[in-house]
Amino acid sequence: MTDSRPARRPKRRGPKRSGGPPAPKDPARRVAYDVLSAVESRSAYANLLLPSLLRERGIAGRDAALATELTYGALRMQGTYDAILDACVDRSLRSVDTAVLPLLRMGAHQLLSTNIPDHAAVSATVDLARRTVGQHRARFANAVLRRVSARDLEAWLEIVAPQAEADPVGHLAVLHSHPRWVIEAFAAALGEEITVDMPETRRLLAAHNERPQVTLAAKPGRAEVDDLVAQGAERARYSPFAAYLPEGDPAALPVVRQRRAGVQDEASQLVTLALTRVRLKGEDARWLDACAGPGGKATLLGGLAGQRGARLLAAELQPARAGLVAGAVDRTINDAARVVVADSTRPPWRAGAFDRVLVDAPCTGLGSLRRRPESRWRRSAESVPELVDAQRALLRSALDSTRRGGVVAYVTCSPHLAETSGVVEAITSERDDAVVLRAADHLPEVPDVASGNFLQFWPHRHGTDAMFLALLRRQ
Incomplete structure (x- = not known):
């Protein structure tokens, strides 16, 4: 292959058990398999299921670290491993039992991207296969993984990757x-x-294939960044509410256990902050989060609203997600936030009721592939138009819900042009009462983020999710 490839990542050794082979039940691999199987069979989210299973089964320390590595490693590199596995099966990989696929991907990850010895990786994965999918399919997994082990990742890529030219x-x-x-x-x-x-x-x-750092957010009025720093976090580069956690479980920090701080991407904090920085003439007392689930931005908005004597209405269509919002914004400063179950495209509130409106629209989620690697396999190009229709409806309704002179923040966790500038341009072309503000003027501390009048964060530039922001004033 004449095209250049990134340097091969050094193999990372999974946490080793002392005293010989893995314990018979191999809890780390079993929990990783259970998560990968749930992602494959019922579209579960690894970032929600894995921590839950680790807690439920009392898995910590090295076993938890190995389970995390196997789960996210297999998900991030699924496309690469599937191309290699397809070359190692006698028939198409599509015909392989979906209960076996997670085992093959876990095994491929151990063989190609960690320092676990090949014989141990194959033996442990096949032993798990016997206990989960039966002896017959375990023999199949053994044969496939032994073929995978015949080459390293670089050699396999020479074979399975198309020529770049x-x-x-x-x-x-x-x-x-x-x-x-x-x-x-x-x-x-x-x-x-x-x-x-x-x-x-x-x-x-x-x-997208690197492990993201954990970013924490101090809830305004309840905690300060200094509280996070005092408990081992590092002050963030851009957000005045953020700190990075170099290692460990965020829940181990007292300030997080006390719900005075939580995990939230820095770009998510910053797009929320930008909305609150736009100057308004006249009243500034009523704020709306039109798509509030699961509650991170609503928590930040509620805290800032309380400090200014304003109130936030957090609306969420799905009752379960509304419950998450209620838990997240509980006890924000001065009880400034109220949560309702409502469809923001058919709002129960009167037109022009709010001074500031946040629309964090449902999207493809392509901006969060570092933290939710399985999302890249969930959507297709055909799903974008339906999402765009919903996004336009939400932005249209948000402008209607904003008073004259008020401001709307349109946000997506996706850089897809159809979901970002395309939505804003479509709505502003059909009405004469909305003007796009220069969003970068409201986050001057962040470099290389302006995209015309819009803001676009990037993982490789800013170390954040690929969050998009447009600010619109209703005239």
Whole structure:
């Protein structure tokens, strides 16, 4: 292959047990398999299920670290491993039992991207297969994984990745484990043509396969960043509410256990902050979060509203998610937040009722692939138009819900142009009462984030999710 590839990542050794082979029940691999199987069979979210199972089964320390590595490693590199596994089965990988696929991906990750010895990786995975899918399918897994172990990752990529000159997107799809349509969408958002040389697109794809740092948010009025720093976190680069946790479980920090701080991406904090920084003439007492679940932005907005003597209404369509919002904003300063179950496209409140409105619209989630790697396999290009229709409806209703002179923040955790600038431009073209503000003026502390009048965060530039922000004033 003539195209350059990223340097091979050093193999990371999974946490080792002392005193010989794994314990018979191998709790780390079992919990990783259970999570991967749930993701495959019922579209579970690993970032929610894995911590829950670790707590439920009392798994901590090295076993928890190994389970996390196997789960997220297999999910992040699923596209790459599937291309390799497909070359190692006698029939198409699509015909393989979905109960066996998670085992094969776990085994491939151990063989190709960790320092676990090949014989131990194969033996432990096959032993788990016997206990979960039966002897017959365990023999199949054994045969496939032994074929995988015949080459290292670099050698396999020479075989299974398309030539970059002939198929640059297909090459990157195997190399960095992303669907083709997602790579094309990222290249368009970054302003790069589809060629062999797409340096920034490559950097973004590589960033999605790195483990993200944990970012904490101090809830305004209840905690300060100094409280997080005093408990081992590091002050963040941009957000005045954020701190990075270098290692360990966030729940181990007293300030998090006391619900005075929580986990929240820094870009998520910053787009929320930008809305509160826009100057308004006249009243500034009524704020709305129109799509509040699961509650991170609502918590920050509620705290800031309370400090200003304003009140926040947090609306969420799904009752279960509304419950999460209620738990997140509980006891915000001065009881400034109220949560309701409501469809913001058919609002129960009167038109022009709010001074500031946040629309964190449902989207493809392509901006959070570092933390939710399985999301890249959940959506397809065909799902985008339906989401865009919903996003336009929400932004249209948000403007109607805002008083003259008020401001709307339109936010998506996706850089896809159809979901970002495309939505804003479509709505502003159909009405004459909305003007787009220059969003970068309200976050001057963040470099290289402006995209015309909009803001676009990037993992490879800012170390955050790829969050988009547009600010609109209703005239």
